[in-house]
Amino acid sequence: MNTLTTDLLVRYSKVLLMAFFSFFGLLVMFSNFTDYSTNYEYVGHVLSMDTAQDQESVSYRAITSPMLHHRIYWIIITLEVLYTVYCLIGTYHLLKNLKTSADEFHEAKKLCIIGLLIAIFVYYLCLQVIGVEWFNMDKSTTWNAKDWARHIVDFILPLLIYLTLRIER
Secondary structure, eight states: OOOOOHHHHHHHHHHHHHHHHHHHHHHHHHHHHHSHHHHHHHHHHHHHTOSBTTOGGGGGGOOOOHHHHHHHHHHHHHHHHHHHHHHHHHHHHHHHTTTSOHHHHHHTTHHHHHHHHHHHIIIIIIIIIIIIIITOGGGBSSSOOHHHHHHHHHHHHHHHHHHHOOOOO
């Protein structure tokens, strides 16, 4: 009486992977709220470009206003809270629809997809594209999160592809 089919196992794997990423989001939120000053310092250094080497020719790009540093950091925190909430609620919807029809399970993926897209925006566009390409974050030996962000995107993108594949029956 083995009721664990391959189809159900695929559904469970999608729920679990989303739960893993939701847990990551919770840890990021916890870090941002409990260690605001360290994370703010990171954002401030990246935006100020004060630790980037060989940046004289592009120093006009720097944002040195502490007020703007706080505002930009709060935008990032808000986006991280948003993707985490979407992923958590989406994971719940997936779990709730584990044994429903393929169409219902597929429709339950909506919030997860939105959450993952917001996370890609934060870690790919904000950190890897804007942080590295505009603010030369990769030129800093102390305030460089390029590889960290890349590893996160390296998890999110395949997860997004796997989640959206309609292989359930």
